[in-house]
Amino acid sequence: MLQVTSAIIEHANKILICQRSGSMKLPLKWELPGGKIEIGESKEECLRREIKEELDIDISIHSALTMVEHHYADFSLQLYPFVCCLQSGNVKALEHAQAIWVDAAQLRNYDWAEANIPIVKEYIAYTASIK
Numbered sequence: 001m002l003q004v005t006s007a008i009i010e011h012a013n014k015i016l017i018c019q020r021s022g023s024m025k026l027p028l029k030w031e032l033p034g035g036k037i038e039i040g041e042s043k044e045e046c047l048r049r050e051i052k053e054e055l056d057i058d059i060s061i062h063s064a065l066t067m068v069e070h071h072y073a074d075f076s077l078q079l080y081p082f083v084c085c086l087q088s089g090n091v092k093a094l095e096h097a098q099a100i101w102v103d104a105a106q107l108r109n110y111d112w113a114e115a116n117i118p119i120v121k122e123y124i125a126y127t128a129s130i131k
Helices: 043-055 104-109 114-129
Strands: 002-011 014-019 034-036 058-064 068-071 076-088 098-102
Touching: 002 043, 002 058, 002 114, 014 043, 014 104, 034 043, 043 058, 043 076, 068 114, 076 114, 098 104, 104 114
Parallel strands: 002 076
Antiparallel strands: 002 014, 002 034, 014 098, 058 076, 068 076
C-alpha cells in the first residue's frame, strides 16, 4: 500500500489545488498536492520535499487531518493530509496540468480524485467550525 502525503495549502484566504496531467494515473482529476513517502522520511519531510519538487514553493505545516485509506482498481493508498500555508515562492505547475488558487467555498465544485474527497469534506467542516 502506498504511503502518501497531501497538503491543503492556504494563502490569502485561498486554497491551492492541482489538476493531474493527462499522462498521470487518474488523468485530469483534481487533487491536493503531495506525494509518496520515501524510506526513512517523515511525513512532514516528504510533504515539504514533494511540494518543492512539484510546485517550487516552500510551505509551513500547521496541523494534520484524518488519514484516508482508499482502494482504487489498480492500487491502494494511505493518504496523510496536512493543513499548511505558503511560506515563500511563486507556484509553478511543474508536474500538473495546472495549479490554481480557489476559495474554500468552491472546493466542492471540482472533479476530485476519489481519495481526496473525504479530505476536502473534512477541511470544509474544519474551516466552518473555526469561523
